[in-house]
Amino acid sequence: MLTKKIFLSVVSALSLTLVANVSFALTADEQKGLDISIEAKKRDLGWQDNTADMTMLLRNKQGQESIREIKMKSLEVQNDGDKSLTIFNKPRDVKGTAFLSFSHPVAADDQWLFLPALKRVKRISSRNKSGPFMGSEFAFEDLSSFEVEKYTYKFLAEEALNGIETFKVEQYPVDENSGYTRRIVWLDIQEYRVQKVDFYDRKDSLLKTLTFSGYKQYLAKYWRADKQEMINHQNGKSTELKWSNYDFKTGLSDSDFNRNSLKRAR
Amino acid sequence: MVARTIMTLAICSVLLIQPLSARELAGEVASDVEFDISGDIGIEQRYFFEEALYPEQLNHHQSSLSVEMELYWQWNDGNDSIIFTPFYRIDSQDDNRTHGDIRELAYIHASDDWELRVGIRKEFWGVTEFQHLVDVINQTDGVEDFDGEDKLGQQMINLSVVNDWGIVDVFLLPGFRERTYAGEDGRLRGPLVVDENNVSYESSAGQQHLDFSLRWAHSIGDYDLGAYWFHGTNREAYLTPSLQDSTPSSLQQYYSQMEQLGVDVQATLGDWLWKFEGIYRTTRLEDFWATQAGFEYSFVGVFDSNLDLGLLMEHSWDSRGEVELGAQGSLMQNDLFLGARLAFNDMQSSELLMGIGSDLDHHAFSVLVEASRRFGDSFIVSFDLRLLQSNEEDDLLNALSNDDHAQLSLAWYF
Numbered sequence: 001m002l003t004k005k006i007f008l009s010v011v012s013a014l015s016l017t018l019v020a021n022v023s024f025a026l027t028a029d030e031q032k033g034l035d036i037s038i039e040a041k042k043r044d045l046g047w048q049d050n051t052a053d054m055t056m057l058l059r060n061k062q063g064q065e066s067i068r069e070i071k072m073k074s075l076e077v078q079n080d081g082d083k084s085l086t087i088f089n090k091p092r093d094v095k096g097t098a099f100l101s102f103s104h105p106v107a108a109d110d111q112w113l114f115l116p117a118l119k120r121v122k123r124i125s126s127r128n129k130s131g132p133f134m135g136s137e138f139a140f141e142d143l144s145s146f147e148v149e150k151y152t153y154k155f156l157a158e159e160a161l162n163g164i165e166t167f168k169v170e171q172y173p174v175d176e177n178s179g180y181t182r183r184i185v186w187l188d189i190q191e192y193r194v195q196k197v198d199f200y201d202r203k204d205s206l207l208k209t210l211t212f213s214g215y216k217q218y219l220a221k222y223w224r225a226d227k228q229e230m231i232n233h234q235n236g237k238s239t240e241l242k243w244s245n246y247d248f249k250t251g252l253s254d255s256d257f258n259r260n261s262l263k264r265a266r
Numbered sequence: 267m268v269a270r271t272i273m274t275l276a277i278c279s280v281l282l283i284q285p286l287s288a289r290e291l292a293g294e295v296a297s298d299v300e301f302d303i304s305g306d307i308g309i310e311q312r313y314f315f316e317e318a319l320y321p322e323q324l325n326h327h328q329s330s331l332s333v334e335m336e337l338y339w340q341w342n343d344g345n346d347s348i349i350f351t352p353f354y355r356i357d358s359q360d361d362n363r364t365h366g367d368i369r370e371l372a373y374i375h376a377s378d379d380w381e382l383r384v385g386i387r388k389e390f391w392g393v394t395e396f397q398h399l400v401d402v403i404n405q406t407d408g409v410e411d412f413d414g415e416d417k418l419g420q421q422m423i424n425l426s427v428v429n430d431w432g433i434v435d436v437f438l439l440p441g442f443r444e445r446t447y448a449g450e451d452g453r454l455r456g457p458l459v460v461d462e463n464n465v466s467y468e469s470s471a472g473q474q475h476l477d478f479s480l481r482w483a484h485s486i487g488d489y490d491l492g493a494y495w496f497h498g499t500n501r502e503a504y505l506t507p508s509l510q511d512s513t514p515s516s517l518q519q520y521y522s523q524m525e526q527l528g529v530d531v532q533a534t535l536g537d538w539l540w541k542f543e544g545i546y547r548t549t550r551l552e553d554f555w556a557t558q559a560g561f562e563y564s565f566v567g568v569f570d571s572n573l574d575l576g577l578l579m580e581h582s583w584d585s586r587g588e589v590e591l592g593a594q595g596s597l598m599q600n601d602l603f604l605g606a607r608l609a610f611n612d613m614q615s616s617e618l619l620m621g622i623g624s625d626l627d628h629h630a631f632s633v634l635v636e637a638s639r640r641f642g643d644s645f646i647v648s649f650d651l652r653l654l655q656s657n658e659e660d661d662l663l664n665a666l667s668n669d670d671h672a673q674l675s676l677a678w679y680f
Contacts, residue, residue, distance in 0.1 A: 058613050066613045066643060092644045092679035094615075095304055096336075108536070110485070118415060120390045123490045123534050128566045131574060135613040179567075255378045259433060259483065260426055264374060264381075266302075266344055 033153030033169045040192040041148050047222050049075045049252035053245045058136050061236035066091070068134050071266075074145075075252050081105055082145045083257040087265045088134075098265040100257060101126075105149040106174065114262045121259055130179025137208060137230040137239040139179055142199075150174055151183075158189070161196060165189045180207070191215075193223045201234075208232050218248050298341070305335035308677035312453075319668040320457055322450040324359040331356045334369070345376045351419075355410070362449030362462070363409040369419045381426040386419035389437075391481070391492060393532040393541045394558045396580045396603040396623065400528035400543045402496050403479065405443040412454055412652060418443045432484030432491075439477035442499045444519065456665040458507060461516040467499070468522045468550060475499050475523070492530040500524040500549055522549040537564050541580070555585040556596060560603070572612070578605035578621075588627050597663075600626045614640040630656030630663040644679045 026034065056068035069090035075083040081103030088097040096116035103109045109126040129141040151171040159168045166186040173180055184198040193215055201207040214226030228241040255261065312328040332355040340347040351370035357363035372385030389403040403420055410416035421441040427434045447460035469475040477498025484491050500522045507514035526547045533540040539562040546555050560580030568575045582598035589599070603623045610616035619636040632655070638648040650673040656663035 060613065064613075090643070091615075091640060092304065093306070093640065093646050093677070095679070108488075110488075118390050119388045120392075123393075123485070123532055123539075125534055125537055125539060125564055127537050128564065128574065131566055132572050132611045135611055135615060177566075253378070255428065258428055259485075260376070260381055260428060264344075264347070264376060266338075266340065266347075 027154075029155045030153060032155035033171075034148075036155065036167050036169055036187060036192070037148050037151070037153055037171075040187055040194075041146065043192050044146075044222060045076075047076055047219070048249045049073070050246065050248045051250055051252070052224075052243050052247070055242045055244070056134065056136050056138075057240040057242075058134075059238045059240070066135070068136065070134075073252060073256065075254070075257055081109065081147055083254075084145075085257055085262065085265055098262050100259075100262045101144075102257075103144055103147075105147040109144075112259065112262060114265070119263070121262060127177050129175065129177050136241075137232045137237055138241065141173075141175075141178060141180075142210070142230070156184070159186065161186050161188075164195060166195055191223055193225075206233055216246070218246055222248060300340050302338045302340075303335065304338075304680060305333065306677045306679045308332045308675055310673060310675040312671050312673045314453055314669060314671045316668040316670065318453065319665075320455075322459075323453055323455075324451050327358075328360070328453070329358040330363065336370075347374050348372070349374070360409065360449050360452035362446060362452060365409065365446060367407065367418050369417075371419070379428045381424075383422070383424040383426070386421050387424070388417055388419065389422075389424070390417075391494070391528070391530060392543055393490070393530050394543050394560065394580055395541075395562070395578055395605065396560075396621070397558045397582055397598055398543075399545055399556055399558045399582075400492070400494070400530050402494075402501060402526060402528065403437065403439070405445055405501050407446050409446045409448055409452070418446070432482050435479075435481045435483075437477075437479040437481070439479070439498060440474070442473045442475060442477070442521070444473075444521075445501070445503060453669050453671070454666060458514060458517045460503075460505060461508065461518055464508060464516065464518045465503075466518070466520050468520070469499065488534050490532045490534070492528075494528050496524070496526040496528070498523065500547075504551065522551060524549045537566075538562075539564075552586070556598075557583045558598075559583075572610070574609045574611060576605075576607040576609075578607065579603065597625075602626055616640075625656075625663070628656060628658045628663075630654075630658065632663065646677045646679065648675050648677075649673070650675075 051071070051073050054070045054072060056070070058066045058068065067090055071087040071089065073085040077083055084101050084103070086099040088094045098114040100112045101109055111124050111126045113122045113124050114120070115122060130139050132138070133140050133143055151173055154170040156168040156170055159166055166188050169185050169187065171183045171185055179202065180199050181202060181204045182200050185194055186196040187194055193212070195212055197210040198206060199208040199210070208230055210228060210230045212225040212228055215223050216226060217223050224243060224246055226243055229238065230241070231238045308331070310330050310332070314326050314328070318325050332353070334351065334353045337350040338347065349370050349372055351368070352366070353369050354366040355363060368386050370385070370387055372383055372387045375382045390401055391403070392398050392400045398415070403422070404417035405420065406414050407416040407418050408414065420439060420443060423438045425436045444465060448455040450459050467473070467475070475498060477496070479494055479496040479498070481492065481494035503519035503521050505517040505519060508516055508518040524547055526545055528545045529543070531542045541561065542557070542559045544555070544557040547553070558580060560578065562576055562578045565575040567573065580603045582601040584596035584599040586596060587599050589596070601623055603621060605619065605621040608618040616639040617637065621634045622631060624631040633653040635651040636648065638646055640646055653670045654663050654666045656667055658664060
């Protein structure tokens with residue numbers, strides 16, 4: 001634990017230096033892009049922990065549909081990435097499967113999978129960021145928590161999007177394993193909530209568009225969208241993600257995010 | 267006898283938990299009991315390509331039907347729970363394969379930094395894929411499948427304590443389960459049938475010997491480590507031919523006592539998973555070391571698609587070396603395994619796994635292919651192919667050389 005703490009503080013010190021160094025060379029647009037992202041992150045700090053249910057509706061070109069039902073528990077970690085526990089309920093054949101992740105802003109995430117048929121806990125490689133999550137149009141990296149250090153930025157414009165005034169910011173992933181060259185993100189000026197994201201693949205052509213709707217405010221501070229719709233422009237498939245039963249500050253702690261809790265997660 | 271042990275365990279656990287529950291109830295209003303039921307029903311058809319090698323065995327076709335259900339109750343926000351998982355299989359040919367088991371019937375109490383688990387449970391240890399050397403708590407349900415991954419429920423009291431320096435598990439294991447083996451009519455066995463009624467034990471307590479184990483497991487950065495000590499009945503029986511009119515007629519099972527030390531390590535370094543399992547076992551009859559070691563490497567998004575390709579390589583070693591057929595020893599004394607796993611990452615979770623195992627001392631090899639895909643929202647179809655070849659008479663695979671088979675199964679999950 002002590003070594004881990006030292007390691008973590010070194011990592012966060014390092015990332016601060018990186019950010020600081022980079023900022024010397026930033027152009028005005030890059031600085032503004034970074035500032036917007038820091039402000040967006042700042043407005044979402046302090047939620048401590050949350051639980052929520054998620055339903056994914058996968059749709060292919062022919063209109064065939066398939067459902068995924070998932071429960072999520074997350075714990076905010078100061079000066080590091082969040083911890084999360086993902087519990088699968090549907091499809092039925094994966095019921096009881098659970099996924100534990102300790103995310104880190106720059107270093108590789110630590111991830112474990114529990115396979116209920118064998119009662120086996122398996123440490124897995126977290127390199128697969130670009131791969132599809134549960135056969136959906138969401139990649140693993142689309143679902144991980146937003147950390148400022150994960151991207152470099154460039155402010156593009158202030159733009160009206162469906163009647164909402166937004167900042168349009170370009171984000172370039174730092175991680176070379178990312179499936180994207182860049183993302184264009186629209187955040188509303190009022191609350192710094194993400195309204196829309198365009199994803200560009202490794203060949204820099206438009207791959208997917210994600211739109212957020214039904215934002216609700218929790219604990220008079222934290223905004224969460226009820227619905228996220230991902231459309232893949234290249235294969236014609238789409239995934240609709242709906243959130244329900246959001247609950248904040250439920251009293252989760254580190255002890256709810258270890259091997260033992262992974263094994264009995266429901 | 268087993269029922270009585272379970273009863274005692276249940277009473278013990280209730281007594282142990284009572285004061286805690288009372289305290290917790292005082293702190294907050296207990297939530298209602300939540301109940302959940304799920305399970306699967308499967309049908310399976312095996313086809314053996316060649317005629318049986320031994321007179322009583324089935325010839326080509328073997329069909330079976332299996333049901334597994336999970337009943338689950340939880341209360342206190344999930345900090346207390348009871349799980350019940352009965353299982354039953356009906357086989358068209360092999361009487362021994364028509365069998366049932368209570369995979370789980372356990373009460374679990376979770377506190378902040380410790381958990382108590384009492385009843386019949388399954389506990390898996392290890393990191394490798396082609397052999398599960400360190401996995402020792404549960405007995406193998408040998409008739410279920412060829413890979414030995416199916417396990418019988420084990421009665422236990424298990425206290426698990428979470429520390430900054432790792433998780434420590436203490437196991438008290440009252441009551442021993444005998445391994446299940448293919449019957450006279452069954453395939454995938456040697457010339458002699460294992461006699462279910464001719465079983466002896468080193469311990470005078472027999473099946474009632476109280477086994478004990480202590481395990482430590484921890485994750486440090488990219489490394490996952492585990493180590494344990496086990497004291498109790500050997501899960502692997504020594505099999506010796508019993509004579510009838512001076513000719514061997516069946517195999518007699520002898521379960522010795524054993525002490526075993528085990529270690530498992532996995533290093534997760536980028537796209538590489540490095541894996542090691544090692545045991546040291548000592549019984550009245552022998553002492554030996556054995557290891558299973560190798561790696562898994564993943565290519566993400568091969569062929570410019572969503573496909574993931576994993577390549578696996580593992581080596582098995584056993585200090586007892588080559589053994590004669592029928593003598594005690596390991597089949598995996600110097601074996602190399604190569605595998606490839608393709609995950610299509612599609613809506614139907616299509617997967618393909620191919621593996622080749624080769625005995626480097628015997629020029630024997632085995633090939634396995636496993637493919638599976640979801641149909642609709644709740645059906646899984648799987649296809650398995652197993653080919654076993656050996657040219658040398660003292661290799662067990664030679665005794666199974668007519669048992670190449672394909673298996674098609676359909677499971678409905680609810």
